[in-house]
Amino acid sequence: MITLHHLNNSRSQRIIWLLEELGVDYDIVQHQRDPKTQLAPPSLRAIHPLGKSPVIVDESNQMVMAESGAIIEYLIQVYGDSQWQRHRDQAEYWDYVFWLHYSEGSVMPPLVMRLVMAGVSKAPMPFFAKPIARSICSKVLAQFVQPNISRNLAFIESHLHQRQWFNDERISGADVQMSFALEAGVASGLIDERFPAIRAFVERCHQRPAYQRALKRGGEYAYA
Ligand SMILES: N[C@@H](CCC(=O)N[C@@H](CS)C(=O)NCC(=O)O)C(=O)O
Numbered sequence: 001m002i003t004l005h006h007l008n009n010s011r012s013q014r015i016i017w018l019l020e021e022l023g024v025d026y027d028i029v030q031h032q033r034d035p036k037t038q039l040a041p042p043s044l045r046a047i048h049p050l051g052k053s054p055v056i057v058d059e060s061n062q063m064v065m066a067e068s069g070a071i072i073e074y075l076i077q078v079y080g081d082s083q084w085q086r087h088r089d090q091a092e093y094w095d096y097v098f099w100l101h102y103s104e105g106s107v108m109p110p111l112v113m114r115l116v117m118a119g120v121s122k123a124p125m126p127f128f129a130k131p132i133a134r135s136i137c138s139k140v141l142a143q144f145v146q147p148n149i150s151r152n153l154a155f156i157e158s159h160l161h162q163r164q165w166f167n168d169e170r171i172s173g174a175d176v177q178m179s180f181a182l183e184a185g186v187a188s189g190l191i192d193e194r195f196p197a198i199r200a201f202v203e204r205c206h207q208r209p210a211y212q213r214a215l216k217r218g219g220e221y222a223y224a
Contacts, residue, residue: 001060002026002075007040007053008033008220011068011180015054016218018072018176020210024079030219068180069100072173084173092168099166099174107156107181110148111190117141153195156182160197164204171208179205180223187223 004019006012006028019026031044031053045051048066055066061078065071076084086096117137125133156178159166166174183202185191191198205211206224215224 001058003029003057003059005029005031005044005047005053005055005057006218007031007044009222010053012054013214013218013221013223014176014180015056015068015071015075016214017179017205017208017211018075018173020214020217021171021176021208022075022079022084024075028217067104069104069177072100072177076173083170086167086172096167096172096174100177103174103177103181107152107178110145110152111181111185113145114141114149117145149190153185153191153198157195157197160201163197165201175201175205183223 002019002024004012004015004026006016008030010033016028031041033040040051040053042051044053044055047057048055048064050066052066054068054071055064056071056074057064058074058078063074065074076086086093117140121134121137123133163169165171166178179202182191182198183205186199186202191202193199211224215221
């Protein structure tokens with residue numbers, strides 16, 4: 001039996017989606033973010049030293065694993081059928097590896113920085129510090145964060161322009177891994193009508209019966 005340690009409104013939702021797609025038996029242990037800081041509770045550190053979600057525990061292999069990309073690969077290799085598995089001798093294999101890593105390696109960091117900068121600008125601080133903090137945040141956003149987000153979104157949009165899924169015409173773990181950043185981007189308004197192919201991709205994910213079942217099992221999720 002697999003246990004998923006899940007955090008409300010988090011990347012862990014995509015792991016529930018994959019578990020539903022694979023038809024694996026699993027339990028969910030719910031952890032709640034601190035409502036003020038949005039950080040994970042200490043209960044997650046008891047499962048894995050990083051204290052983040054997702055984490056899976058697979059009793060049958062005595063495995064505790066963090067990092068969504070690694071978890072997706074593990075679940076597909078151990079529990080997936082040929083529809084989900086990708087092998088080195090398949091033409092699309094390295095493309096699959098690219099998208100699986102690109103999501104957390106390049107897409108998420110500037111999106112997280114954008115959120116952090118928004119938090120810093122609004123954080124309580126002495127009145128004289130506010131203009132300084134806001135000015136630093138807006139410079140970092142304009143010079144580093146926003147150009148990176150724009151470049152990534154343009155790249156993703158052009159890739160999806162004539163494709164259903166990231167890897168080829170079959171859905172893969174890469175789509176599951178890419179879904180979180182893109183659905184969060186659509187929900188926040190960052191990915192607007194300038195990105196029709198990305199929006200269609202997100203809609204395609206949301207239409208899947210397994211995705212809908214995952215939403216029911218996962219609880220609070222603000223991005224679908
Ligand atoms: N690269 C990791 C990121 C894990 C991560 O940052 N998870 C967030 C949830 S979206 C979390 O646990 N945040 C709470 C915290 O940092 O305290 C992955 O893909 O699993």
